[in-house]
Amino acid sequence: MVDLALAPEQEAMRDLAREFARREIRPVAARYDRAGEMPWPVLEKANEIGLLSFGLPEQFGGGGVPGGLVGLTNFVVMEELAWGCAAIATVIGSSIYAAGPVLAFGTPEQQQRWIPRFCDRTAVRLGAVCITEPQGGSDVGAMRTTFRRDGDEYVLDGTKCFITNGGIADVHVVFAVERPGAGWGGMAAFVVERDTPGLRTGRVEEKLGVRASHTAEVVLEGCRVPLDHRLGGEPAGRADGRGAGEAVPRHGPNPLALLQYSRMTYAATAVGLARAAFEYALDHARGRESFGEPIFRHQAVGAKLADMAMEIDAARLLLWRAGWMVDEGMPLARAEGSMAKCYAADVAVRVTQEAVQVLGGHGYMADHPVEKWYRDAKVYQIWEGTNEIQRVVIARALAGDA
Ligand SMILES: Cc1cc2nc3c(=O)[nH]c(=O)nc-3n(C[C@H](O)[C@H](O)[C@H](O)COP(=O)(O)OP(=O)(O)OC[C@H]3O[C@@H](n4cnc5c(N)ncnc54)[C@H](O)[C@@H]3O)c2cc1C
Structure with a gap:
């Protein structure tokens, strides 16, 4: 059975993140972008309400949401935060980035030593x-x-x-x-x-x-x-994965195995960024007139908006499928995590580029956020493995050569 409805707890987390993005992130995003500075006050507020540690296991003081760092709840939250600002969402998400390898490769003692630090809601630890x-x-x-x-x-x-x-x-x-x-x-x-x-x-x-x-x-x-x-202890890690936490699937100390999962969070932020640009472009196309009618009625503009909407939904569905597979304990045998990251990154680049185009000259100016979103989008095709590498990984998985 496939059910795309969110559980009430997931909706509550989504609403918390959505409200935080609207109130605390969006209004300050341009300022931190221009200054090129870490948004410490935003990070501290996010930590206080549990938006840093919600994906970490409860036993260490985290929120213990199902699927942990690689489940559907995490994706839903990260999409909302990135709707506010992809850079600030990155700051929030990456603050606990180191917890992934500690959970995946660390012994129980190592997890007990380092994971609780990331769950301390009184002090941000990066x-x-x-x-x-x-x-x-x-x-x-x-x-x-x-x-x-x-x-x-x-x-x-x-x-x-x-x-x-x-x-x-x-x-x-x-x-x-x-x-x-x-x-x-x-x-x-x-x-x-x-x-x-x-x-x-x-x-x-x-x-x-x-x-x-x-x-x-x-x-x-x-x-x-x-x-x-040394994660996993002496001498060469624990190949059987014993001692791994519940938030990240178990592997030996191979960063690529971990990235197959962690990169899905980046797909979620790419979707949130693309959605922000689409919504802004749609609003503009409704209000702006040329040749006596709103520009969305010009087919060339309307078709762009239709493509944006389709591609964003398709990217989210690829990601949710991967999250659902993780939640169900299924292996990502066809590199479904790479599929989600690669496609969402390409969509973020295309959608933000088209959003600039829909706004015309206004889109190119810093008065509107779309030029920033266009600049922010490019990195998704590069980090957590470039999109060329994602395609290599997917092709190998399809050929049974993973
Ligand atoms: C803002 C930002 C933050 C980052 N944060 C981190 C971080 O926290 N930790 C971390 O470890 N890294 C981080 N990275 C690094 C990122 O993961 C790497 O930049 C990325 O993996 C690409 O490596 P590279 O830059 O050395 O490019 P290269 O490996 O030199 O690749 C150059 C080009 O060749 C292509 N290419 C290379 N090999 C192949 C191949 N076999 N087939 C097809 N094409 C190929 C690539 O796709 C790319 O287009 C970050 C990068 C950025 C931009």
């Missing part, structure tokens, strides 16, 4: 996940950041780039290999807390869009962490 490196992000197996054991510690060396919350996060999860070129076999993930000697913020990026989100290099120079900061 997480960061460090995978990408300057010489390439798509080819994760070619990673060069190394770890070596030295007595009771591990020593990390390397540079990670384009890291959301890089250097300012309380908890960084850093993926590294024993030898450059060792590929997946030798890969491990480590928790590195802020202020650990040897971890520093490198270059802070100036960006085209999602400018309210902090993106920076993370430099690791002889960075020492205790042995029990």
Whole structure:
């Protein structure tokens, strides 16, 4: 049986997020975009009402919504927040980003140590996940950041780039290999807390869009962490996945396995961003007249709006299917998470571009939010694996070569 109706608890979460987006996010979005600053007051308010930790397990103080970080409730909430502003939704969503690998790969002790920090509604604590490196992000197996054991510690060396919350996060999860070129076999993930000697913020990026989100290099120079900061414990993670939390499916310490799930949240924010642009363009097309009638009556404009509406609904349905599969405990065997992320990202780019076009010259000006949404949309085709890589992943899954 397929049922697209939301449960009353999901509707309540959606309404909470919708109201928060309308009242607290939309009015300040342009200001933080122009300043390129983290929206700390918004983040703090979101934390107070549980919008940061609702997807984390109840046993650690989170909201414990069904499906956790990768279920339908999470997608519904993230769509609403991104309707307010994709960058601020990213800031809210990425604050607990590091909880994903800790839940997926960490031992029960490690989960108990680090997850409750992200559930503290009195203080915002940021997480960061460090995978990408300057010489390439798509080819994760070619990673060069190394770890070596030295007595009771591990020593990390390397540079990670384009890291959301890089250097300012309380908890960084850093993926590294024993030898450059060792590929997946030798890969491990480590928790590195802020202020650990040897971890520093490198270059802070100036960006085209999602400018309210902090993106920076993370430099690791002889960075020492205790042995029990290796996720999954000694010596090479727990291949059986025992000890994994309930919010993220269980895997070995393979970041790609995790991304198949985490990227669905990005699909949700892409849908919210596209919906914001569509609604704004529709309103404008109803009110603006040319040649004696509202511009939506010109078929060229009406067809754009029809395409936008269809594509947004299709993107949401792809995402909800993936969320439903996760909630039902079904494997994403045809890379349904990648399908949702890839399609939603393309839709966000097309819809925001067309929204600018529907507004004409006004769309190009900073007086209207559509130029910002157009800039924000592009990143969805790049982060959490580029759309080219999503298509590679989908093709491999379809061919049974995942
Ligand atoms: C704002 C922002 C925030 C980010 N946050 C994080 C973060 O928090 N943590 C993190 O680890 N990373 C983060 N990233 C990095 C992001 O995941 C990478 O940029 C992305 O994976 C692409 O890697 P790359 O930039 O090195 O491009 P490359 O891997 O160099 O790719 C360049 C181009 O070649 C294409 N390409 C490469 N290989 C193939 C292939 N096999 N087939 C077809 N096409 C291919 C790519 O699709 C792309 O178009 C962030 C990026 C941005 C922009």
